[in-house]
Amino acid sequence: MATEETNPVAKSGRKRAATRADVAALAGVSAQTVSRVVNNRTNVDPNTRAEVLAAMSVLGYRPNTAARALVTGQFRMIGVISFDLSAYGNARTLESISTAARRAGYSINLMGVEASTEKAVQEAFHELTVQAVDGIVVVQAQLLDTPTLRLPYGVPVVIIAGDEHQRYPVVDTNQAEGARLAVAHLLDLGHRTVWHVAGPQDSPSARQRAETWHATLKAAGAPVPPVSYGDWTAASGYQVGLRLADEAELTAVFAANDQMALGVIRALHERGRQVPHDVSVVGFDDIPDSDSFLPPLTTVHQEFEQVGQECIASLLHQINHDQQTPPRAEVQPRLVVRDSTATPRA
Template sequence: MADVATMAGVSSQTVSRVANNRENVDAATREKVLSAMQALGYRPNTAARALVTGRFGALGVVSFDVGAHGNARTLGAIADAAREADFSVNFMGVRAQTEAAVRHAFQHLMLQSVDGIVLVESQMLDTPSLRLPPSMPVVVADGDTGHEYPNVDFDQAHGSHSVVSHLLSLGHRTVWHLAGPPDSFAARRRAEAWQRTLTDAGAPVPPLVYGDWSARSGYRAGLDIARQPDVTAVFAANDQMAMGLMRALHESGRSVPEDVSVAGFDDIAEAAYLHPPLTTVHQDFEVVGKHCVALLLDQIEGRTDGPRRRAVEPVLVVRSSTAPPRPGGLA
């Protein structure tokens, strides 16, 4: 630190203020100190900084399959929000769907000196309870809302309701559902809302068809759905499965949306460029990331008067893959 102070022409106390990201340093002086740090390869001691500031400047994220669209987008949004709050992010992936595996990931991150951890739960664990280290600030994203921990999630029920209501309003007699895997919280909530919306409307409830979130599973399920002559509308629980479904319908000689309307969920970047463009539900992951970091900071800084649960409302995006059923045809 003394070498940095000498090169920048400032006191060691000023270097300390810059290293700890204090605000009482003017921009020109801060720039000189940062340049000297870079030239000398100086790296602040995180343990010493924690003694001064009471924090390490890092947040942890524990998540299952980061290849899944929702998990990947949530992780990226948390990283962006953390960076805006001057925190880095340490990530720990989990393969086994067990509380023990989650606790192990938490212990690993705690050894890396993080100030708080976001658990992107997404998949059901082997126990309905969730016991995490009591000393660590925790936020659960996309998980079981029955946990005691602060949580952030999309209003999955609202999203499903908006899709099904849209399809019924077009004149379809009922709506089939290509659901995600049964061990997914999001898939379960979307399926429950699909069934509830049909029941409330007095519409028949077709049997559930399951996929695994992949376009391949949507294609395979779509081949079976295409053989059902009374199917005129399908709500897929995510856009990838909807893509596979649309291909299967096309190969089976059933056009979208003339013969079968198809809607998805997520509004991935490719959804607007499919043929036809896909009706879907847009989820704002940036807002989820900001909520996760804000709830963690509330705990880290000792604020207890704010809301502990935050639901982000998704928005229906109507495109050309949905339309009224053929006149005189099955509806």
């Protein structure tokens, strides 16, 4: 087992960077085995891998990524561009991408883009390619819905939510199915119609949820109330909720995310309208605290971990096979029914 007492670098008395030969000597394996571990190959016994990793830790060994890139043609680095790091869905998606990339032996270089302009996106792409990444993921790519934006060639790309023109591989939750489940649940409970608190109009996910809400009501022959828009925050849901509370015919609300649903519930409570006895409320995302709302929130659960896995799998397919994956991969959501929905009062 690798220990400091058997550290060949320490024994030499020299202050130098540890080499693969040092790691191999300390772990009692060949240099080729160390190379396989460093390059995250699968043909290494788990116990042997653990010994090599322990030796690397003791020696403070750092792989020469530049030299490895010359041999393999890969930097083991994935660039990620995100437009809104504060949004819950984006944060969970980034977490799932990072986890899936790490398991595949890749690191993440995150580039936050504040200005949603074509120039800002192109500059972010340029900066990431200069920093030597093997591929790039774009999260919530509103701007890719415009036909004028063209991303640089030569770097594998995967889009998470966006690119309605289908120019690049896309991985996303089936937003339409999630919205359909939410609206159908409320209609099946007996509500005459469902009001909608939508997300920002420049969000592809918000647009798909709003469009499906509208289409589901039309298909059921239900009246279509005017849509209200928020900005994903509970504060915006609260402001919309104050207005909706004055609607005498309001009995059901579908909010495009859980935070806005929380704001709606608070506003209804302050106006004396109980959830779900007077108004049923459904959210979207199934955030960790949604079961602790008062009442616990009925919501659409998104499989963020699976989105990250599909995203990295798509990107690695392009990196390793030099070809794009199918244009769209969808992860299916599910409805989680809790206490914020009920049949309407007679």
